Amino acid sequence: MLERIFERTLFASRWLLAPFYVALMIGLVVLLIKLAQELLHFALHAWEAAEAQTILGVLTLVDLSFTASLLIIVMFSGYENFVSKFDHTDHKDWPEWMGTIDFTGLKLKLMSSIVAISAIQLLKSFMDVKNNVDRDLMWLVGIHMVFVVSGLLMALTDRVVAGHHDK
Template identity: 80%
Template structure:
């Protein structure tokens, strides 16, 4: 009986994750405000901006959209994997991938998004290479390579583990 009560309490604790996913929704709102700030700055300075500044502005918008997309992936996949399934029968435009990503797929999507965000940050630094200190460039390249290698190792580990379970 104690074991059953303990297991029920433990199982109910998954709902403690729900506020974390709600907080990520607030994070998207904050990113949206930042997007509008960047967009206003971008549009107001487009006539006097150089080509490099325009590209940097566009890369900033892409970076913000990737980050917001990453939050959506974490919110929906995490919620469905760890808290509760979402009834999406009333949502005609429900993306197919939602509800089908397991924890392994979530990790790989997260890592891919982090690598993409890192690549954009690196590209932004290279677009303004004269103003970027060498030390900062070294750190950006080093961190990007750590993300890339980590992603590859995660994918390989998951592939090996999946092959091991198939036997």
């Protein structure tokens, strides 16, 4: 009986993750505010901006979009994998991937999103190379490569483990 109470309490503790997902939702609102700021700044200076500045502005919008998408993936997948399943019967526009991403898929999507965000940051730095120190650029390239290699190793590890379980 003590074991059963412990297991139920342990199982119920998964709801302690819910505030984390609420915090990510608030982070999404903050990103939306930042997007509005960047878009306003971008639009107000569109006529006088050089081509490189325009590309940097667009890359900033893409970067914010990727980061917001990453938050959505983590919020929904994390909630479904660790807290509770969504009842999406009333939602006609429910994305197919929601409810189908397991922890392995979540890790890979998360890592690929981080690589994409890192690549955009790197591209933004290369577009503004005159205002960046070589040392900083080398650090950005090194960090990006760590993300790329980590993602590849994670995917390879998951593939090897999945192949091992198939036998």
